Amino acid sequence: xxxxxxxxxxxxxxxxxxxxxxxxxxxxxxxxxxxxxxxxxxxxxxxxxxxxxxxxxxxxxxxxxxxxxxxxxxxxxxxxxxxxxxxxxxxxxxxxxxxxxxxxxxxxxxxxxxxxxxxxxxxxxxxxxxxxxxxxxxxxxxxxxxxxxxxxxxxxxxxxxxxxxxxxxxxxxxxxxxxxxxxxxxxxxxxxxxxxxxxxxxxxxxxxxxxxxxxxxxxxxxxxxxxxxxxxxxxxxxxxxxxxxxxxxxxxxxxxxxxxxxxx
Amino acid sequence: xxxxxxxxxxxxxxxxxxxxxxxxxxxxxxxxxxxxxxxxxxxxxxxxxxxxxxxxxxxxxxxxxxxxxxxxxxxxxxxxxxxxxxxxxxxxxxxxxxxxxxxxxxxxxxxxxxxxxxxxxxxxxxxxxxxxxxxxxxxxxxxxxxxxxxxxxxxxxxxxxxxxxxxxxxxxxxxxxxxxxxxxxxxxxxxxxxxxxxxxxxxxxxxxxxxxxxxxxxxxxxxxxxxxxxxxxxxxxxxxxxxxxxxxxxxxxxxxxxxxxxxx
Numbered sequence: 313x314x315x316x317x318x319x320x321x322x323x324x325x326x327x328x329x330x331x332x333x334x335x336x337x338x339x340x341x342x343x344x345x346x347x348x349x350x351x352x353x354x355x356x357x358x359x360x361x362x363x364x365x366x367x368x369x370x371x372x373x374x375x376x377x378x379x380x381x382x383x384x385x386x387x388x389x390x391x392x393x394x395x396x397x398x399x400x401x402x403x404x405x406x407x408x409x410x411x412x413x414x415x416x417x418x419x420x421x422x423x424x425x426x427x428x429x430x431x432x433x434x435x436x437x438x439x440x441x442x443x444x445x446x447x448x449x450x451x452x453x454x455x456x457x458x459x460x461x462x463x464x465x466x467x468x469x470x471x472x473x474x475x476x477x478x479x480x481x482x483x484x485x486x487x488x489x490x491x492x493x494x495x496x497x498x499x500x501x502x503x504x505x506x507x508x509x510x511x512x513x514x515x516x517x518x519x520x521x522x523x524x525x526x527x528x529x530x531x532x533x534x535x536x537x538x539x540x541x542x543x544x545x546x547x548x549x550x551x552x553x554x555x556x557x558x559x560x561x562x563x564x565x566x567x568x569x570x571x572x573x574x575x576x
Numbered sequence: 577x578x579x580x581x582x583x584x585x586x587x588x589x590x591x592x593x594x595x596x597x598x599x600x601x602x603x604x605x606x607x608x609x610x611x612x613x614x615x616x617x618x619x620x621x622x623x624x625x626x627x628x629x630x631x632x633x634x635x636x637x638x639x640x641x642x643x644x645x646x647x648x649x650x651x652x653x654x655x656x657x658x659x660x661x662x663x664x665x666x667x668x669x670x671x672x673x674x675x676x677x678x679x680x681x682x683x684x685x686x687x688x689x690x691x692x693x694x695x696x697x698x699x700x701x702x703x704x705x706x707x708x709x710x711x712x713x714x715x716x717x718x719x720x721x722x723x724x725x726x727x728x729x730x731x732x733x734x735x736x737x738x739x740x741x742x743x744x745x746x747x748x749x750x751x752x753x754x755x756x757x758x759x760x761x762x763x764x765x766x767x768x769x770x771x772x773x774x775x776x777x778x779x780x781x782x783x784x785x786x787x788x789x790x791x792x793x794x795x796x797x798x799x800x801x802x803x804x805x806x807x808x809x810x811x812x813x814x815x816x817x818x819x820x821x822x823x824x825x826x827x828x829x830x831x832x833x834x835x836x837x838x839x840x
Contacts, residue, residue, distance in 0.1 A: 448701065458724055479749075573679045573731050
């Protein structure tokens with residue numbers, strides 16, 4: 313077995329693998345650094361929906377999109393291509409570092425003993441994550457200390473999720489929830505609400521951002537007392553205010569929401 | 577006193593106020609939406625350092641930068657200009673919604689009873705925050721549940737900060753610390769380390785990102801056992817791993833860091 317400390321074979325081509333955050337999807341949020349990586353890539357790897365948002369690509373660029381292959385398979389495919397000397401972009405929505413492709417790419421690399429994979433020039437380009445744009449649409453709910461939690465128990469036990477929610481509630485942190493509710497686990501967002509309602513008032517502002525930054529964007533401001541689980545799905549990011557988060561009327565209708573910079 | 581529900585004076589000009597996140601500073605991270613707002617603004621308001629990063633501006637654009645006027649004063653100045661019908665950009669580094677100008681702008685608006693302020697077209701443009709780029713430079717330390725805390729006690733009591741650190745530690749969240757240490761309060765980062773060392777192993781990965789995305793960028797990977805407060809100042813963002821955050825060697829030297837997508 314080869315080791316990391318072994319010298320590389322003389323002929324080893326060193327490709328490049330860029331994990332590219334495209335942000336919420338619209339071109340207006342794509343950083344120039346990300347646009348350039350996508351333009352220079354020979355191979356584009358990613359989930360079909362995100363690849364379509366990141367495109368169009370030129371005819372000579374190879375698009376290796378997939379509908380539901382798992383993240384680890386995509387990460388390994390990207391390393392295989394880059395290790396052959398290709399310039400590869402892995403497309404990720406939002407910020408690849410926040411519940412997206414970057415962790416899978418790192419895991420694939422750590423597990424690999426192929427020195428050619430480790431010789432790949434690996435870069436990660438951050439992007440604007442869904443909670444950031446949802447927050448901006450309604451004011452500044454993340455304006456003070458906050459946490460970002462995934463409610464999905466596909467890869468972690470629910471007990472750990474509940475424990476984190478409990479501590480976040482006791483710490484009076486603003487809470488941004490990703491993957492809040494899916495068809496396969498419709499009850500967990502309701503359980504999370506039950507838990508948070510023990511600690512926070514019914515008037516606590518809640519922001520629901522669905523498909524933020526895309527044509528069907530729907531951002532709603534509601535409260536912890538009024539929100540119902542059916543308003544939320546996997547394409548929604550949920551922001552739950554702290555005890556200090558405030559609402560006030562917006563002249564054009566609805567409310568602004570913000571968390572003050574100070575704590576009493 | 578006029579009220580929000582009063583009709584606007586017929587002659588009231590409705591200006592525009594955009595709180596523009598320029599990201600870490602380099603042009604490659606400035607989203608097209610932010611670049612366009614800066615290009616169209618008549619008045620540019622902001623802290624001198626950030627205004628310089630966001631420029632250059634055209635001769636006919638009025639730059640109202642300031643060295644150390646407080647955030648609330650800048651927010652009120654921006655509303656006064658926009659309420660006169662001007663198109664104003666408030667420049668914020670990183671994401672204005674994360675420990676930056678957006679919360680001050682919202683607070684200024686909520687406190688105002690001037691209907692012309694409330695009639696201003698207010699938009700907030702998110703940007704890439706320092707922790708996101710620092711994370712990307714070393715891998716994916718924010719790849720799983722995390723929290724973002726400011727260690728500054730200028731606007732909140734230290735007891736509340738300590739309480740949040742304690743809960744974040746018990747919840748085994750990755751912790752990103754903003755404003756970790758200043759000349760005026762050199763001891764608090766050391767206190768935070770003392771607290772976290774009770775809960776987490778000395779081998780816990782720690783990322784220090786200073787001036788990330790700027791010419792003097794310095795990103796270091798160390799551990800909770802080895803980090804010393806003197807490595808950190810106000811221009812540093814600190815990321816402290818959870819019990820699951822992993823380090824592995826990088827072929828070009830140093831280590832990659834990531835937090836796996838799964839929890840055992």
